[in-house]
Amino acid sequence: MSDETTNTDSPATIQESxxxxxxxxxxxxxxxxxxxxxxxxxxxLAISGDVAPSRIPAPRNITEIGGYINLLSEYGETExxxxxxxxxxGIAGPQVNLPQPGTPPPLAFASRxxxxxxxPQQPTFPLSFTMRSDFLSAFDTAIQSITARxxxxxxxxxxxxxxxxxxxxxxxGDAQLDLIGxxxxxxxxxxxxxxxxxxxSLTRPxxxxxxxxxxxxxxxxxxxxxxxxDADWTSWECDIDQCAEVDTTDARFDLAPILNAxxxxxxxxxxxxxxxxxAGRWNIWHNITGLVPGSTRFGDELHxxxxxxxxxxxxxxxxxxxxxxxxxxxxx
Numbered sequence: 001m002s003d004e005t006t007n008t009d010s011p012a013t014i015q016e017s018x019x020x021x022x023x024x025x026x027x028x029x030x031x032x033x034x035x036x037x038x039x040x041x042x043x044x045l046a047i048s049g050d051v052a053p054s055r056i057p058a059p060r061n062i063t064e065i066g067g068y069i070n071l072l073s074e075y076g077e078t079e080x081x082x083x084x085x086x087x088x089x090g091i092a093g094p095q096v097n098l099p100q101p102g103t104p105p106p107l108a109f110a111s112r113x114x115x116x117x118x119x120p121q122q123p124t125f126p127l128s129f130t131m132r133s134d135f136l137s138a139f140d141t142a143i144q145s146i147t148a149r150x151x152x153x154x155x156x157x158x159x160x161x162x163x164x165x166x167x168x169x170x171x172x173g174d175a176q177l178d179l180i181g182x183x184x185x186x187x188x189x190x191x192x193x194x195x196x197x198x199x200x201s202l203t204r205p206x207x208x209x210x211x212x213x214x215x216x217x218x219x220x221x222x223x224x225x226x227x228x229x230d231a232d233w234t235s236w237e238c239d240i241d242q243c244a245e246v247d248t249t250d251a252r253f254d255l256a257p258i259l260n261a262x263x264x265x266x267x268x269x270x271x272x273x274x275x276x277x278x279a280g281r282w283n284i285w286h287n288i289t290g291l292v293p294g295s296t297r298f299g300d301e302l303h304x305x306x307x308x309x310x311x312x313x314x315x316x317x318x319x320x321x322x323x324x325x326x327x328x329x330x331x332x
Contacts, residue, residue: 107133107304109160109181115143117152117218119197124189129155132181132305135287138262145258150225151215152199153255154187156283162306162314169315173328177286179316180301184264186213186283192276195235195246200255202270202282206232206247210269213282217251228253238276263289291324298322298329 059065072081109130116125131139146153160179163169170176177183191200191213203214214235217228228251237246256266264285271280290296299320302311311317322329 103308105303105305105307107181109133109305110136112136112140112143114154115147115152116154117199119194119199121187121189121193121198125154125187126156129157130160131157134304135181135263139264142258142262142264146215146255147219148222148224149215149228149253150217150219150222150251151253152218153215154190154199156185156187160305162302162310162316165313165315167315169319174284176298176329177288180298180305182287182291182301184259184285184287186285188279188283191282192236192238192243192273192279195237195248201233201235201252202273203233203235203252206234211236211272213255213270214252215255217253225251236273238273238279240276242275243273259285263287288324293324293326296324298324301329 059068068084069081072078072084110133111128111130114126114128116122116127143153158178160181162179170179174183186200191198191202195201199216199218201214201216202211204211214233217225219225230249230251233248233250233252234245235248236243238244259265264287266281266285268281270282273279273282297320298316299311299322302316302320311320319329321332323332
């Protein structure tokens with residue numbers, strides 16, 4: 001009987017050896033290419049469905065697989081259905097719609113120098129503000145139009161950054177829209193303090209009509225200041241205890257047509273203020289251009305402004321599939 005050499009290099013053994021060799025290379029080499037490979041692997045792990053074990057038993061036959069397919073089809077979970085089929089076949093399934101790590105987002109928040117008109121409230125106006133870069137050109141035009149009429153519109157914009165791990169995810173329409181640069185907040189101290197000196201006001205014609213946000217002509221030498229005629233106005237003026245209507249005769253112009261042309265709108269007419277701290281939402285404006293109800297995903301908007309590496313470790317990762325419903329991004 002001849003001696004036969006036993007082949008111990010089974011496919012499983014070869015695959016295990018190959019995996020160990022790849023891991024050793026990734027751990028001991030620090031070239032840019034290997035660093036890139038580490039990022040891709042971490043990205044794949046973060047979005048992989050098999051990081052946690054399945055909570056349902058593996059299908060035993062084609063009938064059970066068909067049952068899962070029918071169930072996911074019934075609920076419209078086409079992406080999950082594709083992943084389930086890929087898992088059953090042992091092939092890579094479709095990935096979550098994320099850019100690769102290291103890819104810079106296409107948009108950014110650009111900074112602009114603030115117009116800070118003189119007056120008692122000037123010290124409260126920020127020195128600069130930020131604006132989403134794809135909205136910047138239209139907003140610059142709006143600011144130029146306001147300035148040409150002799151007005152000023154101080155803006156308040158905080159630092160926008162993704163919530164860190166362990167922090168709550170944005171809740172509600174305004175918080176979500178602010179994070180993706182679609183919320184405009186005018187400086188609260190620019191109106192309601194002293195009608196005669198504030199650059200902005202919540203005003204209506206004294207003869208009657210609805211209150212709206214107006215800019216006072218503070219530079220009569222501006223190129224288009226002469227197009228804004230003096231008129232009789234009634235405006236709100238508030239302190240910490242109450243608000244009262246104050247009459248003036250001066251030149252003011254409506255901000256809504258200018259901001260609307262730049263994509264910024266108010267969801268509803270401003271409410272009457274009750275005190276300086278309970279002034280309603282006169283200074284809140286939204287830009288929902290391009291948001292399609294039932295279609296636009298929160299993740300798509302986040303990817304425009306934030307690096308995928310930051311999204312992966314932020315609680316917003318759990319909201320990537322939230323869909324715009326007309327007032328906020330909500331779970332589908």
